[in-house]
Amino acid sequence: MIVILTGILATVEQDRWKEVVESLSPSTVSSTEQCKSMLELSYRHLPDKLKPCFLYFGAFPEDQELTTEKLTWLWIAEGFVRKNQSKSLEDKAMDYLMHLISRSLVMVSKQSSTGRVKTCCIHDLLHEFCLAKAKEERFFQLLQGFDELSGFNEPHNHRRLWIYSKPKHFMGSSLFCPRVRCLLFFNR
Known part of the structure; x- marks a missing residue:
């Protein structure tokens, strides 16, 4: 949860950090319900274009490593990644994935020799969150x-x-x- 919190704080203006921290109780890290609240907070702070990409992880079996190539192709096929004049769809989808990684919502499993992400996965608790949120939003x-x-x-x-x-x-x-x-x- 500490890593998730740092992912939230990294994307929030510094003058709002106190507001985010004050919204947490002392038992945040130890309580399952508080952990879910933290994940909800992190999800709410995601840009709208990244929310379906994140929820998409819930569709795969728990603990499955996903190849970035397969994942980004699926995001593109679903229409989650929009065409941009300056970047290819694949590069833009990879930017989306890197954004989720930088927020500590997605973990890098394997990297290529050049440092590119080959496979990724999400933590079990995040997988449960994705399943519940996808059901709630009828995703x-x-x-x-x-x-x-x-x-x-x-x-x-x-x-x-x-x-x-x-x-x-x-x-x-x-x-x-x-x-x-x-x-x-x-x-x-």
Whole structure:
């Protein structure tokens, strides 16, 4: 939580630091509820363009390292990264990722020999936060396993659907959601 707090303070004008610190109680670091409050504060201070990029981490299985190439391509495909005359979409998406890393919301897992980020991940507590916030904001719906998949009708006002299941569960399946983007993850 201390690292998250420094990420918040790094993006807030110095004259507002006292206001941020005073909003915390002495038990902030030890209490789970206070930790969630800290994460909420950090999320609120994110620029709007970075919020969907951050929530997107909740769609992947917990503790999974993501290649930056795959992640940035997905962000671009989703339309989270807008075209800019001075930078390519890939460079701009990488800037978004570096911004999340600088706020201590995303951790670098592996770097290339030139120092570029190869893979990244988020802490378990941040993953839980992303899942809860995505559900609250109807950013995506997550189905895990065959039981949830077989009982699924159609999402209710969610923009994305993530399914964690086995390939055999889709054999002969008529699962089709015309208004929702689907991303499938197969358990091994």
